[in-house]
Amino acid sequence: MRRLGFFGPRGTFTEQALLSMPIAGDAELIDYKTVAATLDGVRCGEVDAALVPFENSVEGSVSATLDELAYGEPLVIVDEVALRVEFALMVRPGTELSDITLYTTHPHAYAQCRDWLAAALPDAHFSPALSNASAAVEVADPASRFQAAIGPRIAAEHYGLDIIADNIGDNEAAHTRFILVSQRRQPAPPTGADCTTLVIFIRQDHAGALLEILNEFAVRGINLTRIESRPTKKQLGDYYFSLDIQGHIGEARVREALAGLHRICLEVRYLGSYPRHDGRANLAPETASDEAFAESMEWIDALREHGRPPEQ
């Protein structure tokens, strides 16, 4: 039986996202307390793969995930899923909206529901919790001083709470992107709508390095869809880059660009090629297709061997 890990505890958006993936159907799900622990579960073989949050359209990237993938024992991303962030207001059965004077949740969740709360609970007070799930646990305790928690619907289910208001987030478009991570292995074949994730460390004190990196992609007709700089933890002003490109290591233009980066950078860590959650096809120009690469290689090989292009 397949075992899958996730960044827990139970009752978080990560669990909800994992349950939405077909792979979770017949798997045993195991929750971990931190992103690092989740990934360690994959590394030591306790689970076959694990889901962790990667970036949120409101809060930005999840630093713990970026840094663990950049510095920890190497892993690869094999799939991704995006989940609309929908917050529910949860109470112990029997509590009504008008009973709420004190509620709790993680400050991020609070920040994202502020407008709704100001309108619906103008007189109630907020107190921060360490996570959405711990807020639900707290409220589930009949002795709690809190009457309500805010978090993903799934938390109500897990902790026996009732949802008395759903979808209370202020930003309808808020999404979180989660990645499924496994031990390193051969990537699945390209689908035509793939993403490749990389971590790049530049050579020291090299102004213009970012421009060079972008040029390696531009010359091969490859689009960047995400680029983040993160501190290397050595000193202020020293960064590495985490980035996503359109395309798959099984495609020639991606291979050539990665090899180029490998030559000019201090280190390029390949974090996997996998199908995009939105299924949108890559926008590579015709001149950068696998067919164009194959034809150009045939051309150059003929020139090299015979001094003339191939017969047509």
Add this chain to the structure above:
Amino acid sequence: MRRLGFFGPRGTFTEQALLSMPIAGDAELIDYKTVAATLDGVRCGEVDAALVPFENSVEGSVSATLDELAYGEPLVIVDEVALRVEFALMVRPGTELSDITLYTTHPHAYAQCRDWLAAALPDAHFSPALSNASAAVEVADPASRFQAAIGPRIAAEHYGLDIIADNIGDNEAAHTRFILVSQRRQPAPPTGADCTTLVIFIRQDHAGALLEILNEFAVRGINLTRIESRPTKKQLGDYYFSLDIQGHIGEARVREALAGLHRICLEVRYLGSYPRHDGRANLAPETASDEAFAESMEWIDALREHGRPPEQ
């Protein structure tokens, strides 16, 4: 009397950083509960300026600060300071190291002292707090179940705790950079070692936009020292850029580059030109100096008016 705000509460690294600045000498210091509240204090004139954390060499940028400066009512940065992050282990007077079985601090602080803690307190347990300062407040309470808190030295002073181990962070090089923010006003003159901070929103669906932005700087001999992408909160994959360049808006190459960005970007928000905390001189090439710009303008003006270069 001057009034200065900071992201509190009292007893955090931000307060410690502010106290290290000459400007704090004769000022009244006011602490705010959130970064947003701190900046609002500046906006409404409650304080003349305020200090907030901007980036940390281990944790990365402070999203709340980046987003507030990008989206909130505009402000400018007028100064910066960097502080070495030194953690102290604090106890109620009388407590000894061997008494400690349970301690608390913010998870970031815990993460940065993990090695020291594993060696010195192998059997004690950690429980997370919402902030370093709230951990100190908690421990200061004689009824607390915690025997120790971890945080900046200044917290011990404020909350009546004793420091029984100092400088327990695992990373000697860890620094946080703080920025002093004021209402928009004319920047102080260039010092030759200045930083200019910008927020850039690109036109929608424009692949290659980042390359264009970097080229605007490269062509004018300007170095980038920081670049971050942050979500625009609209949808996954839609980012704005926050960046620092070497140079001052009072210098010609910076003005020309900013004007160029203003023409090609959806929006460029200028966040101030101010002296670098490390005093390192800018590395602009001779061909990008103010003298070179002035001479080239004289040359072009003569050509335009007389069809010939100026007499020499």
Add this chain to the structure above:
Amino acid sequence: MRRLGFFGPRGTFTEQALLSMPIAGDAELIDYKTVAATLDGVRCGEVDAALVPFENSVEGSVSATLDELAYGEPLVIVDEVALRVEFALMVRPGTELSDITLYTTHPHAYAQCRDWLAAALPDAHFSPALSNASAAVEVADPASRFQAAIGPRIAAEHYGLDIIADNIGDNEAAHTRFILVSQRRQPAPPTGADCTTLVIFIRQDHAGALLEILNEFAVRGINLTRIESRPTKKQLGDYYFSLDIQGHIGEARVREALAGLHRICLEVRYLGSYPRHDGRANLAPETASDEAFAESMEWIDALREHGRPPEQ
């Protein structure tokens, strides 16, 4: 009365081109033996301006013109004209096509009429002349061993020859572009369809210099329409560049690009901004218009003085 020079002798395409320009209407026309002599006529004030050939769509650029403008006492281009190259077969009155056994012209003219000659005069022989005009002069002599000359129509008129076949060139599209050169003076105002000609000497041993030059234009949205490399006469492999860009020194983007080149190059020689012969409007993007530049300058000036953009 205005005096205009041209690269002669009488009876060449250059004279024909000059006569097609309105400015020639009431002027005294003076022919010179070489391009250098023609330009010297302008330099010493013997003529107010002079027409010389610049490039031909079949033969390429006229090296003598390029080099004279690059190295000689500086002049500027004030206008240009393009002429379709139409060759006529000219004979002494009374000669018929079937009488022709030996004909002469400049080897370039011969090369451009080869197909027609092979079909119409399969048995006649060709002997090279030093110029089209000298061929006509030769044939005009009743004692000449040649029965026919090939050259511009105007030569027949000048030297009393009859045209027995017109428009015998093989390439219908062949054109020559001529430039009208004067002493340096203020350029006429922009027309919206202008060309600016430059000569650029790069700093020695600087690989990547051409890329830098092209970037100075690209960043300001300026199109190149011609670029030539010419030897500097110092050693093999040492070149200068002669180039045309779309736009006028009276336009902000052109001024900024020229000033940028002036800063990074060994020498930039401005050879004038003048209306294009084809009247085609410039293709600069909206973000590079004079309005966009003016607005961006206003923006940057407000930022510099007040730390905020101009009120709108």
Add this chain to the structure above:
Amino acid sequence: MRRLGFFGPRGTFTEQALLSMPIAGDAELIDYKTVAATLDGVRCGEVDAALVPFENSVEGSVSATLDELAYGEPLVIVDEVALRVEFALMVRPGTELSDITLYTTHPHAYAQCRDWLAAALPDAHFSPALSNASAAVEVADPASRFQAAIGPRIAAEHYGLDIIADNIGDNEAAHTRFILVSQRRQPAPPTGADCTTLVIFIRQDHAGALLEILNEFAVRGINLTRIESRPTKKQLGDYYFSLDIQGHIGEARVREALAGLHRICLEVRYLGSYPRHDGRANLAPETASDEAFAESMEWIDALREHGRPPEQ
């Protein structure tokens, strides 16, 4: 026995250059009247290879050679040689310097000896010839009205003239570069100091195409040593590019760049990889060496097949 052609007639610099090459030692040498005829001699197999002039450090490129190689039935360059251009003043035996009142040569040769002639023969007159060799032929005729010809030393030998002044050119550094051309065949192996010559036709109406071409080289660490634009003969303003790069098609970075150009350009014509006449080693950075390419390919292949870099 090997047969080698050259652009004649006998007595030109091209013959002198050919005789300086070891390959000419035991070969039969055949002269042709034009560059086109010379190359046709190679195409039809009349000669095994042929030498034609390519560029001159004073006059620039030889258009006939560039255009023939760009448009004619394809050939490749297999070697090159550079010759210092040294002019001799030649007379019929018995003539003295003071006897000279009229002399002849090609106008290019005249232009390059003007200073010497002004000093040594201030009162003599010049009359142009169609080539240096035809000037020598003319003067060799006892009935000639000319007393002297100017040209390469070898012409005196061929036409029975005496050299009464040698090395009379004004520019000590003047050199001509000649190329040895053969039918297309496998290139000789790289020497580490090679040149590769290309002809590039860009896609129509594509502003920025030259920048793209230069980027294909720059990204692979390849230096350009010559770039010329030549008219395509279609219309004014439509050009192709002839260029030399440092490196050999047997080197990985060159192959990758050529394949890239092949994908984005209308047509790339490969004109051969051959040892540089000056023997100067290529300046490719370490990150663009064959070793670096091989290592990067091994890296990418391992990633593709196993999702992990090769064991080290």
